[in-house]
Every structure is written in C-alpha cells, then in structure tokens.
Amino acid sequence: MxxxxxxxxxxxxxxxxxxxxxVPDLVIKLFHERFxxxxxxxxxxxxxxxxxxxxxxxxxxxxxxxxxxxxxxxPLHIVLSPIDDADFSAAESQRLQRGEKVVxxxxxxxxxxxxxxxxxxxxxxxxxxxxxxxxxLLYWSINLLIGATMLACLLLWLRAHWRDLERLKxxxxxxxxxxxxxxxxxxxxSNIGSLANVFDTMASDIESLLNQQRDLxxxxxxxxxxxxxxxxxGLALALSDDLPAATRERLQGLVAHIRELDELVLELLSxxxxxxxxxxPEQVEVSLDEFIDSVLGSxxxxxxxxxxxxxxxxxxxxxxxxxxxxxxxxxxQNLLRNAMRYCEKRIQVSVQVLAHGCEIxxxxxxxxxxxxxxxxxxxxxxxxxxxxxxATGGFGLGLAISRRALEAQSGTLTVExxxxxxxxxxxWLPNVA
Numbered sequence: 001m002x003x004x005x006x007x008x009x010x011x012x013x014x015x016x017x018x019x020x021x022x023v024p025d026l027v028i029k030l031f032h033e034r035f036x037x038x039x040x041x042x043x044x045x046x047x048x049x050x051x052x053x054x055x056x057x058x059x060x061x062x063x064x065x066x067x068x069x070x071x072x073x074x075p076l077h078i079v080l081s082p083i084d085d086a087d088f089s090a091a092e093s094q095r096l097q098r099g100e101k102v103v104x105x106x107x108x109x110x111x112x113x114x115x116x117x118x119x120x121x122x123x124x125x126x127x128x129x130x131x132x133x134x135x136x137l138l139y140w141s142i143n144l145l146i147g148a149t150m151l152a153c154l155l156l157w158l159r160a161h162w163r164d165l166e167r168l169k170x171x172x173x174x175x176x177x178x179x180x181x182x183x184x185x186x187x188x189x190s191n192i193g194s195l196a197n198v199f200d201t202m203a204s205d206i207e208s209l210l211n212q213q214r215d216l217x218x219x220x221x222x223x224x225x226x227x228x229x230x231x232x233x234g235l236a237l238a239l240s241d242d243l244p245a246a247t248r249e250r251l252q253g254l255v256a257h258i259r260e261l262d263e264l265v266l267e268l269l270s271x272x273x274x275x276x277x278x279x280x281p282e283q284v285e286v287s288l289d290e291f292i293d294s295v296l297g298s299x300x301x302x303x304x305x306x307x308x309x310x311x312x313x314x315x316x317x318x319x320x321x322x323x324x325x326x327x328x329x330x331x332x333q334n335l336l337r338n339a340m341r342y343c344e345k346r347i348q349v350s351v352q353v354l355a356h357g358c359e360i361x362x363x364x365x366x367x368x369x370x371x372x373x374x375x376x377x378x379x380x381x382x383x384x385x386x387x388x389x390x391a392t393g394g395f396g397l398g399l400a401i402s403r404r405a406l407e408a409q410s411g412t413l414t415v416e417x418x419x420x421x422x423x424x425x426x427x428w429l430p431n432v433a
Contacts, residue, residue, distance in 0.1 A: 366422035
C-alpha cells in the first residue's frame with residue numbers, strides 16, 4: 001500500500017506545487033493591467049499623503065524628510081529618486097513624466113514598488129522589501145501543513161480502497177487455487193464496487209460451468225462402467241466355451257480393449273475427483289523411506305523389462321513427513337509408470353527433506369522432453385508425438401492427475417532435464433507442520 005500511496009502522493013504534491021507557482025504567474029500575465037490598476041487604487045491614498053508631506057516643506061528639506069519618513073514607515077522604504085532613474089522602464093518613465101503614479105507588481109500580484117512624482121525632476125519611491133526569513137519560514141510551514149493534510153486525506157481515502165483491492169486479490173488467488181465458492185463480498189458503495197460485482201458474476205459463471213462439466217464427466221463415466229462391465233462379463237463367459245483359436249484370439253483382443261476403456265473411465269473419475277475444491281487432503285505423518293519403498297513395490301510388477309534398474313537415493317537423514325499418502329502415492333506411481341515407458345535402462349528416485357518442505361525427483365535416461373512441451377504435458381489428454389503410438393500405453397491423463405494431486409496439497413510438480421539424459425520430474429511438498 002505504501003508504494004502506491006507514495007506514488008499517488010508524489011504525483012499530487014508535484015502537481016500541486018507546479019500549479020501553485022505557475023498558475024498565478026499565468027493569471028497575472030493575462031490580467032496584468034487589472035492587477036496594476038487594483039494596486040494603484042490600493043496605494044493611491046498613502047501615496048497622496050506622502051506627496052502632501054513633501055509639498056508641505058521647502059524642497060531643500062526633502063532629503064531630511066525622506067530620511068525621517070523612511071524610519072517611521074519601516075520596514076517600507078521611502079526614497080527620493082530622479083525622474084529619469086535608469087531603474088524605471090520606458091513605460092514607467094513616460095507615466096511619471098505625465099505626472100501619473102506608477103506601481104510595480106511581483107509574486108501573487110502584490111506591489112513591490114509604488115512611485116509618485118513630486119515635480120518634473122524628482123519622484124518619491126515607496127519600496128516594499130522582501131519578507132523576512134521567519135515569515136518565509138512560516139509560509140513554508142503553511143505549505144508543509146497543506147502537504148501533510150493532503151497526505152492524511154489520501155491515506156484515509158486509500159486505506160479503504162486498498163483494503164477492498166486486497167480482498168479482491170485474495171479472493172482471486174483462492175479462486176484460482178480451486179476454491180470456486182469464494183466471492184469478494186465488497187459493498188457496491190466501494191470505489192471498486194462495480195469491478196468486484198463483475199468479478200463475482202464471472203466467478204459464479206465459472207463455478208457453474210465447471211460444476212456442470214464435472215457432473216457431466218462423473219455421470220458419463222459412471223454410466224460407461226455399467227455396459228463395459230456387462231461386455232467384459234459376457235466376453236468372459238464366451239471365452240469359457242470351446243472356441244476356434246482365431247475366434248478366441250479376436251475375443252481376447254476385444255477383452256483387452258474393454259479393459260483399456262475401463263481403465264480410461266477410472267482415470268477420468270480420478271481426475272474429476274481431484275478437481276473437486278471441497279476435497280481437503282488428508283495429512284498423515286509417514287516414514288519417507290518406508291513410504292517410497294511401498295510405492296516402488298506397487299509398481300515393481302509392471303516393469304516391462306527385467307533390465308531396467310531403479311535406484312533410490314535418500315539424501316541426508318529422512319525424518320517423518322506429513323503428507324496425503326493416497327494422493328502422493330498416486331502421483332509417484334504415475335511418474336514411475338511414465339519413466340518405465342520411456343527410459344532405456346535406468347530410473348532414479350531421490351528424496352530430500354528440507355526445513356520448509358520435501359523434494360522428490362524421478363529421473364530417467366530416456367530421450368527427455370523438449371523445452372516447449374514441458375508445460376503442455378501436464379494438460380489432460382495431451383500426448384507427445386512419440387507417445388501417440390499405443391505401444392507406449394496411457395491416455396495422457398497420468399501427468400495431469402499427478403500435478404493435481406500435488407496441487408491439492410499446495411505442492412508443485414515440474415519437469416526439467418535429467419542428469420541421466422532423459423526427463424526429471426520434481427515433486428515439491430511444503431512442510432505443513
């Protein structure tokens with residue numbers, strides 16, 4: 001808040017200062033004659049009295065009278081001067097020679113000099129001196145107090161404005177993290193009331209659309225499982241009979257396709273459940289070495305080649321760590337299956353616990369993932385060109401499910417180049433203890 005307050009105050013005070021010094025000069029230049037006539041009227045009486053004082057004594061006593069009046073009129077200065085003094089401008093000299101009074105104006109239109117002719121050779125000048133230092137300091141104090149008052153007013157105005165902006169920002173952040181029911185609840189009378197209302201309307205529309213999409217996905221997935229189960233059961237009964245070899249082979253191929261569809265439905269249901277913002281992760285303290293060992297054991301039978309080696313690196317002393325065992329295990333299983341599909345001979349799992357969280361790396365020695373594809377692979381159903389061949393298996397949901405499983409625990413899942421030559425998937429879980 002202080003940054004925006006400083007910028008707003010700086011713009012305001014600079015604009016105010018520029019206006020207070022430039023605008024008066026502009027107005028005085030535009031209406032110079034009116035200011036001159038006003039000051040002539042304002043000083044006419046005093047000048048007339050001074051002239052009468054000089055005309056009441058002989059001319060040879062004028063210097064003494066001027067000195068006496070200078071003391072009496074202090075801090076104003078009363079000075080005698082020849083009518084052709086070089087200090088006068090041409091216009092001022094002409095007026096004085098015609099027997100007219102002259103005033104000279106300065107800042108803010110105040111007179112700084114008033115001149116009245118005594119005769120054809122001599123004039124009397126009333127000089128207004130500059131303000132003394134203490135008065136100037138008082139004027140500057142007034143400006144400082146005005147600036148402080150403006151700052152206080154801006155602070156009072158900005159505080160409510162900033163509070164509502166922070167509420168809008170916090171709501172947007174929570175909404176972006178999946179809490180779709182979040183709303184700003186900002187008063188329509190607020191400075192950003194119309195903006196908040198537009199945001200709340202947009203959030204309601206998005207929540208409605210996502211809920212409809214999720215409900216449709218769940219309904220379709222559940223409805224698909226019933227006919228798939230019937231087909232699987234029917235084909236199993238058909239395979240129990242004596243059949244020609246060619247027919248049995250075709251039926252077994254159909255069973256494989258049905259089970260592949262069933263697996264896809266299960267993946268869709270898993271992804272749909274992870275999109276539910278109402279589901280909170282279950283935090284359980286686990287022993288990390290035992291947890292990693294159990295995850296590796298669950299995928300050990302899926303190794304397609306006995307030549308593939310899985311190394312486990314445990315960095316430092318592994319303490320017990322709080323996480324959601326089901327979600328984290330699901331994410332690791334998907335990453336290990338992905339590594340098994342694309343590695344050459346080696347997979348490496350590394351674990352390290354830090355003060356503020358836990359890091360788990362899954363490396364493989366495959367051909368890696370291009371830089372421009374490293375974010376897109378986490379999109380549902382997105383498949384790299386080399387993985388579109390069914391020989392690699394999968395539906396393009398595993399990595400999306402893994403990332404959602406980590407994000408549900410406020411963690412992250414990213415991919416980068418691996419020291420082994422392939423891809424490195426980095427799982428990060430914050431320490432919630």
